[in-house]
Amino acid sequence: MKIVLWILGLALLAAIVATAAQALFVSRTVAAREARLAVTKGGTLRDDLPEVVRAFAERGLAGAPPGRVVRLRQSVEMVLKPGAGWQPMRARQVIGIDTAGFVWVAAMKVGPIALVKAIDAFGEGHGVLDIRVLGAWRMGVSKGPDADRAEAARYLAELPWSPDAILLNRDLIWSETADGVEVALDTAGGEARVAFYFDAAGDIVRMTAKDRAATQPDGSVRLLDWAGHFSDYGMVGGRRIPRRGEVGYIYPTGYEAYWRGTITDYRVEARSPN
Template structure:
């Protein structure tokens, strides 16, 4: 029994050591993404936005000047499939404002032990989803052209958290449609498109995206209608943003969220002068 206990302890120590090393590698990767987003050339505020979009963004700025990179943290829960258990997580994210890009890192713990780590990112036209057990053993991976479109769509869907990007990112193509305003972004894998829906108070309360590539429980991919919902707008970190959100897909039985989260901390780094 003593030998078994020592062997188990050795495995735990090894797992924690590998986790620490992988966490360090992920941190370095995120730092590179963030540095790339922050180093992008300054751009002037756009003067060609649809009225509803400009009104939303300007109200979200609270009179401040646009910044370079958004930083936020979340407490959330995720579900791997509609019939699975919900798993609590904490996450940190950086979002580009002048160029399209983000890096979202999440950790799911069992007590003090970080059991699952997730990296979700889009940078330089490349989308990545990487899910690892103890930060080392890969559970899921998603790359390539479909990932580029899917992750670029996530960047577009999270514009309610970044009024700075609405005002500064000139790669975004805005088109008023009957349901709201569509925003599109070209990627190496094709065009990502998201429709933003406004309420009577001119807040973005919902986004939809038809035919977004979605990973299925069996590991295959198929296009599905994607939907996000935003609520509880308030001032945090110098911006007015929604602090509550949920995201999911439209199934035969209707909307089924796989993510529910709250923004805890928020800030925008200073931008270089134009």
């Protein structure tokens, strides 16, 4: 009996060590992705933006000099699968300014333990959504051309949180439409495109995108129209940004939100002196 307990104890210890090692590897991978987003290209402010976009971004910059990367935290609720209830999560995010990309890490906790961790990222033309148990062991991953376009669309859709990127990132392709503007970005999996709509005050209050990949409960991927809303504009961390947002897919039965969140902390890291 003692030998059995001893063997079980060793197996448990080995599992704990393996989980910690894998979690450390994932953490270092995330940190490396974040570091790549902070690289600046030394460019000047764009002078080719649609006027409504330029005015929006300059108002968001609030007279401050552009930074090199955005770091923010969110209080989030998510519907993890269609028909399920809202689950509270805490998230942090890094958004590239000169470089098109982001890293979003969210955790669903049971007490002090991060039972499930989601890592959503786009960088260097590629996107990935990686779901981990205890921050270590993979329970699901989305990557490939559909993920490239989907995560690039997320970067574009969240540009209202990064007026610096609107003014500096020359990989973004802007065009005016009859009732708003569109912004596009080339990825390894093809072009991503998002439309923005403004209110009478010139603030972005809604976004839409066509044919964004959505993973279904059975694991299949379906292309659906995507929409979101921004609200509660105000000063946070030296920028005027929307402090609340919501996003969802448009099913044959109508719009269903799956993410809503509030910015709880926001800062822009200063650019290094030339």
